[in-house]
Amino acid sequence: MSYTAEVRDELSRCEPACEYCDLATLAALVRVCGTLSIAGPGRYRLTVATETGAVARTMINLAHKMLKLRTEFTVRRSVLHKVRNYLIALPDQPGLDKALVLLGVLDRQGGLVQGVPRHVVARPCCRLSFIRGALIAGGFVADPRGDFHLEVAVSGERLARDLARLMREIGVNARVNRRRGAYAVYVKSAEDVRTLLHAVGAERSVRILEDARAMKSVKNDVNRKVNAELANQTRSAGAAQHQLELIAELEARGLRGTLPQALSEFCDLREAYPDLSLRDLGAMCDPPLSKSALYHRVLRLEKLLAE
Incomplete structure (x- = not known):
């Protein structure tokens, strides 16, 4: 029916x-x-x-x-x-x-x-x-x-x-x-x-509607979270690829050996873990660094190449 x-x-x-x-x-x-x-x-x-x-x-x-x-x-x-x-x-x-x-x-x-x-x-x-x-x-x-x-x-x-x-x-x-x-x-x-x-x-019909509405809400929440996670992963992968390209450019210009210790450590870490986000990469540092701290190192690399 x-x-x-x-x-x-x-x-x-x-x-x-x-x-x-x-x-x-x-x-x-x-x-x-x-x-x-x-x-x-x-x-x-x-x-x-x-x-x-x-x-x-x-x-x-x-x-x-x-x-x-x-x-x-x-x-x-x-x-x-x-x-x-x-x-x-x-x-x-x-x-x-x-x-x-x-x-x-x-x-x-x-x-x-x-x-x-x-x-x-x-x-x-x-x-x-x-x-x-x-x-x-x-x-x-x-x-x-x-x-x-x-x-x-x-x-x-x-x-x-x-x-x-x-x-x-x-x-x-x-x-x-x-x-x-x-x-x-x-x-x-x-x-x-x-x-x-x-x-x-129509109370019985209302209960059916409310059950369907609740199920839709759960599905929508799951879909939003999945879509947000996929978007974050896509952005993270794109950012990591950009950072690897910066490092390759530094190598090509012969600037890799002249980098300060903090930037050199970041380049080594990024090359070792090309798939990690900046947040996860920072957690592997000793001592651990924030996402913001690593992002500022990326900006310093970009500035060096822009000079």
């Missing part, structure tokens, strides 16, 4: 905080992945198509529990993609028009509601339930072992911006992006994804 499927499944099993939370969850589910067909005045059919079992289960359970309406359920299997497709429909029946108003799909005059219906998200817990329903219906959460990314695909700009606003109200930096005629409400940072999942009740 993918991480997205795990998140959706966990959210579909969350208990409502108040008697209206289930309505908010169902309203979000219908708005995100539902299709409303109008056969005539007061005659409607609401259909939800999904490949996710959590969406189908939530839709059927809440439609029966909250709306007391009859549902039609069809399972189809895609030969091309080798996945199941669930089709849940609320056919035209007495009370469906009132249910559509209650869900915020239609207003009292029969017009389509563009954004998030205010009466559905009047309470803070209901606002979280609406976000939860949107995540169940159209949410995608990247596997935290790879990248930190969460998004919800919706069809209308007003709905996308209202959903992003609800997320920002709980401290999540949500943004809206248009994609091929639809809209995506997305969250990019690990902390924002964690905050959102925690707020809507």
